[in-house]
Amino acid sequence: MFQKTLIATAVIGAMLASTAHAETLRWTRSADSLTMDPHSQNEGPTHSVNHQIFDTLLYQDMDVEYQPGLATDWYVHEDDPSVWVFEIREGVTFHEGQALTADDVVFSLNRARHENADMRGLLTSIVEVRAADDYTVEVVTDGPNPLLPNNLTNLFIMSREWAEEHGVEEPQDYAAGEETYAVRNANGTGPFRVESREPDVRTVFVRNDDYWGIDHYPMEISELIFTPIESASTRVAALLSGEVDLLQETPVQDIERLSQADGIKNEQGAENRTIFLGMRMDLEVLDSTDVDSNPFADRRVREAINLAVDATTIQRSVMRGNSEPAGMIAPPFVNGYTEEMDEVLPADVERAQALMDEAGYGDGFRVTLNCSNDRYVNDEQICQAVVSMLARIGVTVDLIAQTRSLHFAEMAREEYDFYLLGWGVPTMDSEYVFNYLYHTKEEDRGSWNFTGYSDERVDELTVAMGQEVDEDARNEMIAEAWQIVHDEILYIPIHHQMLTWSMRDDIEFQVQSENTPHFKYLRFNN
Amino acid sequence: MLAFLIQRVLQAVFVMVVVALIAFSLFHYVGDPVLNMVGQEATEADRAALRARLGLDQPLPIQFFQFIANAAQFEFGISYRSARPVTDLIVERLPATLELAIISAIFAVVMGIVLGIYTALNRGNWLSNFIMTASLIGVSLPTFLIGVLLIYVFAVELGWLPAFGRGEVIDLGWWNTGLLTRSGLASLILPAITLGLFQLTLIMRLVRAEMLEVLRADYIKFARARGLSKRVVNLRHALKNTLIPVITIIGLQLGTIIAFAIITETVFQWPGVGALFITAVRFVDIPVMAAYLMMIALVFVVINLIVDLLYYAVDPRLRVQGGAK
Numbered sequence: 016m017f018q019k020t021l022i023a024t025a026v027i028g029a030m031l032a033s034t035a036h037a038e039t040l041r042w043t044r045s046a047d048s049l050t051m052d053p054h055s056q057n058e059g060p061t062h063s064v065n066h067q068i069f070d071t072l073l074y075q076d077m078d079v080e081y082q083p084g085l086a087t088d089w090y091v092h093e094d095d096p097s098v099w100v101f102e103i104r105e106g107v108t109f110h111e112g113q114a115l116t117a118d119d120v121v122f123s124l125n126r127a128r129h130e131n132a133d134m135r136g137l138l139t140s141i142v143e144v145r146a147a148d149d150y151t152v153e154v155v156t157d158g159p160n161p162l163l164p165n166n167l168t169n170l171f172i173m174s175r176e177w178a179e180e181h182g183v184e185e186p187q188d189y190a191a192g193e194e195t196y197a198v199r200n201a202n203g204t205g206p207f208r209v210e211s212r213e214p215d216v217r218t219v220f221v222r223n224d225d226y227w228g229i230d231h232y233p234m235e236i237s238e239l240i241f242t243p244i245e246s247a248s249t250r251v252a253a254l255l256s257g258e259v260d261l262l263q264e265t266p267v268q269d270i271e272r273l274s275q276a277d278g279i280k281n282e283q284g285a286e287n288r289t290i291f292l293g294m295r296m297d298l299e300v301l302d303s304t305d306v307d308s309n310p311f312a313d314r315r316v317r318e319a320i321n322l323a324v325d326a327t328t329i330q331r332s333v334m335r336g337n338s339e340p341a342g343m344i345a346p347p348f349v350n351g352y353t354e355e356m357d358e359v360l361p362a363d364v365e366r367a368q369a370l371m372d373e374a375g376y377g378d379g380f381r382v383t384l385n386c387s388n389d390r391y392v393n394d395e396q397i398c399q400a401v402v403s404m405l406a407r408i409g410v411t412v413d414l415i416a417q418t419r420s421l422h423f424a425e426m427a428r429e430e431y432d433f434y435l436l437g438w439g440v441p442t443m444d445s446e447y448v449f450n451y452l453y454h455t456k457e458e459d460r461g462s463w464n465f466t467g468y469s470d471e472r473v474d475e476l477t478v479a480m481g482q483e484v485d486e487d488a489r490n491e492m493i494a495e496a497w498q499i500v501h502d503e504i505l506y507i508p509i510h511h512q513m514l515t516w517s518m519r520d521d522i523e524f525q526v527q528s529e530n531t532p533h534f535k536y537l538r539f540n541n
Numbered sequence: 542m543l544a545f546l547i548q549r550v551l552q553a554v555f556v557m558v559v560v561a562l563i564a565f566s567l568f569h570y571v572g573d574p575v576l577n578m579v580g581q582e583a584t585e586a587d588r589a590a591l592r593a594r595l596g597l598d599q600p601l602p603i604q605f606f607q608f609i610a611n612a613a614q615f616e617f618g619i620s621y622r623s624a625r626p627v628t629d630l631i632v633e634r635l636p637a638t639l640e641l642a643i644i645s646a647i648f649a650v651v652m653g654i655v656l657g658i659y660t661a662l663n664r665g666n667w668l669s670n671f672i673m674t675a676s677l678i679g680v681s682l683p684t685f686l687i688g689v690l691l692i693y694v695f696a697v698e699l700g701w702l703p704a705f706g707r708g709e710v711i712d713l714g715w716w717n718t719g720l721l722t723r724s725g726l727a728s729l730i731l732p733a734i735t736l737g738l739f740q741l742t743l744i745m746r747l748v749r750a751e752m753l754e755v756l757r758a759d760y761i762k763f764a765r766a767r768g769l770s771k772r773v774v775n776l777r778h779a780l781k782n783t784l785i786p787v788i789t790i791i792g793l794q795l796g797t798i799i800a801f802a803i804i805t806e807t808v809f810q811w812p813g814v815g816a817l818f819i820t821a822v823r824f825v826d827i828p829v830m831a832a833y834l835m836m837i838a839l840v841f842v843v844i845n846l847i848v849d850l851l852y853y854a855v856d857p858r859l860r861v862q863g864g865a866k
Contacts, residue, residue, distance in 0.1 A: 050624050057580030130590070136582030187624045188594070194625045214623055215820065216706075216812040244705050244810045245820065248689050252704040256696040389823070420572025420825045427576065427585075451581070459584045 038539050039238040040522075042532075043250055044263035047215045047243040052197040053171035054127040054134045055186040060243075062169045063263075063531050067220055067239065068110075069171035069203030072101055072120070073164055077536050079287070079348050079443065079528045081164070085115065085172055085204065086152075089164050096159040096484055103150040107227045110208040113174045117146035122175035122184075124154070132186040137166040139459070159484045165442035177202045206232065206535040207239055217242050232535040239534055254279060254517055261522060263532065265515040267337050267392055273517045283337070284526035286514040288439040289344045290391055292324070292384075292401065292507040294432070297467025301432040303383035303413065306376070311432070315374040317504040322370070323408045324401055325362035326509050333396045338510035343501065344438055344448055346511045348528060351445030351493040356501055367408045379409025386414065386435040387422040392512055398435055429465055436463070437512070441529070445493045449477040453500050468505050549849060553842040560838040561612065564831055565605050574621050574825040595621075608831060617832035622824040627832045631814055636716050637707055638806070638813030642798045644729055645737030649798075650791055653741045657748025661756070662775060672745075679742035684801065688735040688808035695731060703728045705810035736805040740794045747790055751783035758782075785852075792848035796841040 048064035049056045066074070072086035085104050092098035107115040124144040127134040140163065143155040156163060178184050183197040201209055206228065207220035220239040228234075242259065244250040247266040254262045255276055265273060265281060274281050294311040295301060301309050310316045326340035340359040345352050371377055386398035395416040402412040412433070426434055440447050454461035454477045455469035476496040483489040514526045523538040575588050575597065592598050596607070611618065617627035656676075660669040679687075696704035708724030710717045719725025755761060756779055764774045803815035810816070814833060821829035 049622055052624070055624065056578075057582065133579050133583070136580055136584070136587065193619065194629070198624050213812070214625070215817070242706060242810070245816070246808050246810065249692060249705050249808055249810055252692045252697050256700055256704050258696075258704055418572065418823070420574070420577055420823075421570075423576045424573035427573070427588075458586070462584055463581065 037237045038235055039240060040236045040261060040534065040537065041240045041242065041259040042261045042263065042534075043242050043244050043253060043259045045243065045245055045247070045250065047241075048218075050187065050198045051201040051209070051212070052183070052187050052195065053173060053201075053203075054123075054129070054132040057133040057136060057169070059530055064218065064241065065171050065201075065203075066169075066205070066531055067207045067534055068201045068205045068209055069173070070107075070205050071170050071172065072167050074168050074533070075443075075527075075529060075531075077525050077527045077533060081168070085120070091159070091161075091484065092153065097156050099154045099156070099160075099163050100147070101152045101154070103152060104227060105150055107204050108225060109174045109177065109202050109204050110223060111174070111177060111202045113176050113202075115172070115174070115204055116149050117152045118149075119175050120144075120152045120172055121146050122178065123172045124152075124170065126173065126178070126184065126186065127170055129185050131188045134170060137170070159482050161484050161486075161489065162442055162444055162446060162481065165444060168441070172204065174202055206234060206533075207236075210238075215243060226535075228535065233538045234535050235539050236534055236537055251517075261516065261518040261524070261532075263516050263530070265517045267335055267515075270337060270515050270517075271335070278520055279517055280520040282516050282518065282524065282526045284514055285339060285346050285348070285528055286439075286512040286530060287346055287348070287441070287528045288391070288437050288512045289341050289346060290338075290394075290397065290435065290437045290509045290512060291341070291344055292320075292509065293434050293436055293466050294320070294505075294507075295465065295467055296505075297469070298432075301382060302430070303381070303432050305381040310374070310376050310380050310382075313374045313376075314504060315370045316376060317507075319367040319370040319374070319408055320405065320410070321504050321507050322360065322363045322367035323404050323410075324507050324509070325404055326359050327362070328404075329397055329400050330510060333393050333400050334510065334513075337513045337515065338392075339513065340510050341508040343497065344452065344506060344508055345440055345445055346528070349440045349443050349445060349448075351448075351490070351497060353494075353497070356497055362404075364407050371408055377409070379411060381411040381413070382433050383413045383415060383431075384433045384435070385422060385425065385431045386416040387419045388416040390419040390422070391435075391437045394435060394437075397509060426465055431465060434465065436465075438463070439529075445497065446477065446480045449473065449496055450481065453477065453496070453505065466505055468503070470499065470503075473499055545849075545853075549846050553846065556842055557835065557838055558609070561609060561831070561835060562605065564834040565601070565608060568825075568827050568830065569601065571822065571827075571830075572825045574827055577824050578621055612831075612835060617835075618828040620821070620826055620829050622821065622826040622829070627828045630817060630829065631832055631836065633717075634812060634814045634817050636718065637811060638799060638802050638815060640718065640720060641729065641732055641736060641805070641811060641813060642795070642802055645733040645735075646740070646791075646795050646798055648733055649737035649740035649744055649794070652737075653744025654748050654787070656741075657745040658752060658775070658780065660745070661749045661752035664753075676742040676745060679738040680746075684735060684739065684804045685808050687738055688731070688805060691731045691735060692808070702731055704731075707812055732805050732809045732811050735808070736798060736802060740798060743794065744787065744790065747787055748783060751786060752779060755779045755782050788851055789848060792844050792851070796837075796844045799840055800837050 046060045048061040049058055050061060053065050053069055070084045072084055073081050074084045076082045085107060086101040087104050088102045090100055092100050103117050103120055109115065121144045128138050128141060140156045140160045141154055142157050145153050147153050154163060181196040183195050187195050187198060199212060206223055206226050208223050210219040210221045212218045218241040222234060222237045244253060250262055251269045253259045270281055273279050294317060296311045298309050300307055330336065330338045330340050342357040342359050384398055384401065386394055388395040398414050398416055402414050405412050425431065438452060450460055451463040453464060453473055455474050456464045473496055476492045480489055480492045483492065514530055516526050518524060521540045523540055575592050579587055579591060596604060615628060620627050620630055656672055660672055663669045692704045695702045706728055707719045708728035709722040710719050710725060711721045719729060761774060761779055764778050802813060803819055805811065806813045806815035807819050817829060818833040
């Protein structure tokens, strides 16, 4: 009898111990990673998977704060402001056993700058990457670049030895018509290693027990199973039926239902993406209008539209409360954000109509609004709401909503008078917004500015804020630039998107604004 | 017979080229793949360079002829989305689709014929009336709705069957199958019913109508008069003669099942070629879309050919006419 109890206790003890250390997490979202090659794609779901396998020099944690990864420290070289110094963590090994040195970091950064690498868009300011010694890397830029570290948060470090062994020193070339070894195999230093992978079906990761940060992070998941599910209703059903534990992008229409389901909870947070409308203001006559002028060229018309588009109503009726109405195109955690600027003016149709009268468009005008219907949360419905809101001030809006690959292709050809766009700020700094959305459209700047807006002072400030190393001076430039574009009413901000992740209620995990989960932080409450 | 075959094969090749042409001209309207392939930081120069590397800057006719030349050697290039050879992707995914299609076809044919015979022979009893009414659901509800309803009832509420995926799969080297594992079989049930329900009702109603027609024919009356048993009259004489139109429909529907597996596969996250195609469309993954459309065209062409040959076998009149020529 005594012996039996002892055995039973031992068995239960072993079971408890093993449940604490052997937890499986089944994770789903709508899309799979495109490739395991860490430098060939600059895309959200791909980065999400690679962050589990690889490390970066620095990364944004679950609160989107910058944290040391493979670099323990980074600073501007004391003699040369154009050089960033990164001190590399010692004693780190790759999953297949190679030791990490500065040489691997140099190799990875250069690989990401190769012309086949989509990541090179973030590294254009780099002139040279060199190893000062075994654990120090120096990055030379074409002038002082205070934002360089911010561009490295998705820049994964590979092993040079491994890459050379498998002939993947260069990222995948689509034109070559061949699959490279790195597309389906990975050797990182990250918290999980890949056990098996069937693209678009299932990827199984196991905990890397030799992880350098094994004592710093909870690391409670021993096995991570990722199964993408494209259909929204099936994804939700899989969570409800207990076939998955964590659902990364909860559809807006199911948030309410899941919050009432037993054993399931929702976690919410601001996403790093602002939705807004753009207006073409430099044309003499708009392509899609019935008046022989360009109403958008008149600031009063833009202000009237801003007053007529009621972001609060859109939040309530279209988004069912799951958005944060916005006054500026930068979410709260971005450097340069101010509450005053982000304040949403209450809709005022009378004042809007008065402005229209003043501008000589009292009888309104006709214009086409172009929207995507599968890119942002409820994008088409947002546009439908805008159509009826603008009808109240006499603006007749013809809506064209189409799939994103058509929407963005036509947008890139500058065919739009009035369009919907969403913007995230991966560098967490306003410079990124100005560089792409407000700077005059030129060869390598202003590439997403389809308004035709061009202002010398804004251009000047944009370039300067990318080079100024003095923080206070920089922040002053950023504030000045925001004030100019805010007064001009270049875009009509609608809202900051919210992210919802749903999970089993014994899981302790928060939403990350970049929509990139770091599973090393996840805890189980049992 | 040989002349007949050659004629049909030539027709098939012609059909394939036309399909390729139509598919190719459609791609022009799907959007620009390059925008999906590069991040938002890429400049116009980067995009132009990628477009040139992929040959997308060439005039459409040149792109088309290159495509045909490659397709003739079963070379469909590399997927823009996953950077893997398209042929590999399709070969990997085909077993899932074929297993699903074949199982749901068997389900539809067996159940369709059995229920069709039953409702024809037992006209007016309550069970037949119930089956006929219920079959309206299969005809009128769209596939995705049936799928979602089944998931809701059997996966979420009852928890009996999985809501998505293919379960555990056994790799046989040249084929991967879910038919040998418990979870694989359980995963197959809901998608197979979803996919087969429409065909089931179609076959059932066809069998019933044909059967009723045949049962009125003189030779059936004569057979009855000869005192043959009910069973022999119904199953041998009547059923056999109802089968010719049924075979045509089954043949054509098998192609449809493979082609329309797209919707079922998307609803159930079934890792087949249909789901591959849908993902490809979203991404404007032209090589995958082209290869898929060609494959579907090939399936239809081959099935039609087989159906024609089956007519030859089933209906002796065709052979006589051919011989008399």
